[in-house]
Amino acid sequence: MIEEKLIKEIVEEYIAGSAYFLVDVKVDKSNSILVEVDSKESVSIDYCVDLSRHIESKLDRDVEDFELEVGSAGLTSPFKVLQQYQKYEGNDVEVQLSNGPKHTGKLVNVTAENFGLETTKKVKKEGEKKKVEVTEVLTFAYDQVKYTKYLITFK
Numbered sequence: 001m002i003e004e005k006l007i008k009e010i011v012e013e014y015i016a017g018s019a020y021f022l023v024d025v026k027v028d029k030s031n032s033i034l035v036e037v038d039s040k041e042s043v044s045i046d047y048c049v050d051l052s053r054h055i056e057s058k059l060d061r062d063v064e065d066f067e068l069e070v071g072s073a074g075l076t077s078p079f080k081v082l083q084q085y086q087k088y089e090g091n092d093v094e095v096q097l098s099n100g101p102k103h104t105g106k107l108v109n110v111t112a113e114n115f116g117l118e119t120t121k122k123v124k125k126e127g128e129k130k131k132v133e134v135t136e137v138l139t140f141a142y143d144q145v146k147y148t149k150y151l152i153t154f155k
């Protein structure tokens with residue numbers, strides 16, 4: 001069976017020094033390989049084809065047959081790596097906590113340890129007749145989060 005570690009090494013070698021980053025590699029028992037990449041900009045089909053050819057050139061089908069699929073991380077797929085959080089910083093996201101509620105807001109303050117979610121809600125302050133908008137930043141460690149996804153909004 002082809003090992004994920006080998007595929008990761010091949011991909012990392014190819015994308016080193018580029019704007020691209022590896023999101024995920026999966027290899028199942030039948031040697032079906034799935035590689036997901038992303039970049040700060042976009043990922044073209046041509047880039048995926050070139051990466052696929054590079055991976056194939058490093059593997060020998062005569063030794064071990066395989067199926068290979070290379071693509072970009074889906075726009076609405078959950079984030080898997082820090083670079084995706086960095087890419088979408090300043091954009092609206094949905095955060096589902098592992099043992100808690102779902103939150104939506106603007107992704108801010110992304111670091112290697114945690115990230116912030118800027119949310120706005122209407123609150124009725126004591127002595128006021130009308131509710132006023134209050135903005136706060138909620139901070140989450142990555143291990144508190146079940147998933148984070150980019151929110152597509154139409155304005």
